[in-house]
Amino acid sequence: MSDLQSQDYVRRSASTMTPPQARSAEDQVAKLIDVSRCIGCKACQSACMEWNNLRQDIGHFEGSYQNPDDLSPDVWTLMKFAEYENEQGNLEWLIRKDGCMHCEDPGCLKACPAPGAIVQYANGIVDFISDKCIGCGYCVKGCPFDIPRISKKDHKSYKCTLCSDRVSVGLEPACVKACPTGAIMFGSKTDMKSWAEERIVDLKSRGFEQAGLYDPQEVGGTHVMYVLHHADKPSLYSGLPDKPQISPVVMAWKGIIKPIAVVGVALAALAGFFHWITEGPNEVTEEDEAEGKRVLDEAEKTP
Amino acid sequence: MSSSKTVIIRYTKVNRINHWITAICFVLLTLSGLAMFHPMLFWLSGLFGGGQWMRAAHPWIGCLLLLSYLGLIVQFWRENLVHKNDVEWLKQMRFVVANDEGHVPPVGRNNAGQKFVFWSMTLLIPVLFFSGLVIWEVYFGEATSIPVQRAAVLIHSLAAIAAILVWVVHVYAAIWVRDSVRAMTQGYVTPGWAWRHHRTWLREVANGEHGKDVIRKRP
Numbered sequence: 001m002s003d004l005q006s007q008d009y010v011r012r013s014a015s016t017m018t019p020p021q022a023r024s025a026e027d028q029v030a031k032l033i034d035v036s037r038c039i040g041c042k043a044c045q046s047a048c049m050e051w052n053n054l055r056q057d058i059g060h061f062e063g064s065y066q067n068p069d070d071l072s073p074d075v076w077t078l079m080k081f082a083e084y085e086n087e088q089g090n091l092e093w094l095i096r097k098d099g100c101m102h103c104e105d106p107g108c109l110k111a112c113p114a115p116g117a118i119v120q121y122a123n124g125i126v127d128f129i130s131d132k133c134i135g136c137g138y139c140v141k142g143c144p145f146d147i148p149r150i151s152k153k154d155h156k157s158y159k160c161t162l163c164s165d166r167v168s169v170g171l172e173p174a175c176v177k178a179c180p181t182g183a184i185m186f187g188s189k190t191d192m193k194s195w196a197e198e199r200i201v202d203l204k205s206r207g208f209e210q211a212g213l214y215d216p217q218e219v220g221g222t223h224v225m226y227v228l229h230h231a232d233k234p235s236l237y238s239g240l241p242d243k244p245q246i247s248p249v250v251m252a253w254k255g256i257i258k259p260i261a262v263v264g265v266a267l268a269a270l271a272g273f274f275h276w277i278t279e280g281p282n283e284v285t286e287e288d289e290a291e292g293k294r295v296l297d298e299a300e301k302t303p
Numbered sequence: 304m305s306s307s308k309t310v311i312i313r314y315t316k317v318n319r320i321n322h323w324i325t326a327i328c329f330v331l332l333t334l335s336g337l338a339m340f341h342p343m344l345f346w347l348s349g350l351f352g353g354g355q356w357m358r359a360a361h362p363w364i365g366c367l368l369l370l371s372y373l374g375l376i377v378q379f380w381r382e383n384l385v386h387k388n389d390v391e392w393l394k395q396m397r398f399v400v401a402n403d404e405g406h407v408p409p410v411g412r413n414n415a416g417q418k419f420v421f422w423s424m425t426l427l428i429p430v431l432f433f434s435g436l437v438i439w440e441v442y443f444g445e446a447t448s449i450p451v452q453r454a455a456v457l458i459h460s461l462a463a464i465a466a467i468l469v470w471v472v473h474v475y476a477a478i479w480v481r482d483s484v485r486a487m488t489q490g491y492v493t494p495g496w497a498w499r500h501h502r503t504w505l506r507e508v509a510n511g512e513h514g515k516d517v518i519r520k521r522p
Contacts, residue, residue: 014342113339114354134354136339137440141453150440155355249453253460261464262341268468272475275400282402283481284495292494292505296309296518299509 011120013112024122030189034227037183040095047178073151076160080238096237100160104220107246111142124223144244218245310491328368335361369432389415409502427466434459
């Protein structure tokens with residue numbers, strides 16, 4: 001969205017100075033998606049389309065309830081349907097609402113080369129400031145969850161904003177508002193975690209011994225969390241990463257190599273400059289010209 | 304100095320045009336590439352009409368660079384073949400940087416430093432081209448998996464930094480060794496320049512091994 005909230009950035013892409021953060025006394029927010037209460041109705045998908053005015057082109061039936069088949073510049077959240085046969089041989093239909101996880105340490109923001117195109121507000125929401133986006137696709141490489149999608153129409157990157165426009169005026173995200181079963185909750189991160197605890201106790205009492213909260217610490221925790229019945233195996237849920245982390249390749253590229261490279265190039269240029277002012281130019285002398293002429297003249301005479 | 308009335312053609316018109324197309328592409332790629340590499344240099348994107356234009360233009364300039372450099376390879380590969388005396392020359396580098404070429408074995412058309420620049424770029428430019436294709440979002444964004452793209456972007460950055468370092472050496476050497484720039488702008492050097500820096504080549508030229516018309520009256 002736009003930069004309505006430009007005074008409460010805690011992180012700003014491609015910025016070497018501290019971002020403006022005067023209005024930062026905000027609660028950390030989180031969306032809690034309780035997979036065990038989801039009925040797969042896709043009200044959240046519709047609400048997301050509706051609030052954000054997104055319309056995906058009509059696609060094709062892919063043999064699954066999942067529709068459209070993937071996230072896109074026009075699909076910021078998507079119910080992913082997985083059929084899982086458990087140890088008892090029973091079918092479990094694992095439905096997970098996919099979308100941006102709003103990492104505390106966002107890989108997209110780390111990778112982005114355009115100053116201010118990706119920001120994180122004090123409440124933890126990671127937002128794309130689209131007019132600053134240059135469409136390079138680096139965020140796609142930075143993201144551990146395969147979320148951002150680059151539009152072929154305007155060459156901008158898009159993803160869930162956690163309805164930052166709604167949240168900034170005290171409303172809950174559209175998907176939360178639309179969910180008929182209360183499977184999607186929204187509030188302060190602390191409240192969401194204690195609510196999740198209650199749910200997990202309940203799930204365990206009903207035989208889901210591995211129930212737990214998905215709030216991966218490898219990315220500093222996320223501002224979208226899941227309650228999973230199989231928290232020991234997140235990948236069952238349509239490939240939710242077991243241990244999501246910003247790729248070490250991205251960390252190298254966006255970490256130590258940047259200053260070393262810039263300093264290295266600067267030093268090479270400086271070395272040249274200091275060589276010039278100490279040794280000076282390598283100039284041709286009169287004697288060289290005389291010798292050169294002699295070689296040419298001698299050759300002319302010999303044949 | 305340089306009072307000679309006779310000059311030797313070192314680079315033909317085709318050589319020079321091809322070289323400078325490559326040079327312009329390389330400079331533009333360096334400016335736009337560094338803008339996307341380090342936040343402190345993002346302001347360079349203004350030279351290209353803004354970040355979006357820069358992102359769109361960079362890969363196309365890269366394609367042109369590859370084509371142009373292929374032209375240079377065709378024209379220059381033979382004279383950059385490495386010989387035994389190149390090793391000798393490298394061993395005497397300390398005299399070279401001290402402007403004391405009397406202690407250095409006589410050099411043919413190119414010295415070991417020039418050959419290093421040529422072969423480094425011959426290696427790096429194709430690496431940059433192919434890694435660049437993988438991360439060319441507009442056309443190849445979905446052609447490879449994300450882990451492959453991550454590796455490509457890292458390789459692209461490292462190869463680019465290496466190429467820029469080689470380029471700094473190339474540019475400084477051209478400035479430092481006086482009248483080298485004229486060889487690539489106007490095409491000629493004086494016999495004294497050839498005597499001082501490329502003595503074996505001068506003898507070859509004198510013996511007519513490079514054709515009669517390389518020795519001319521000063522334009």
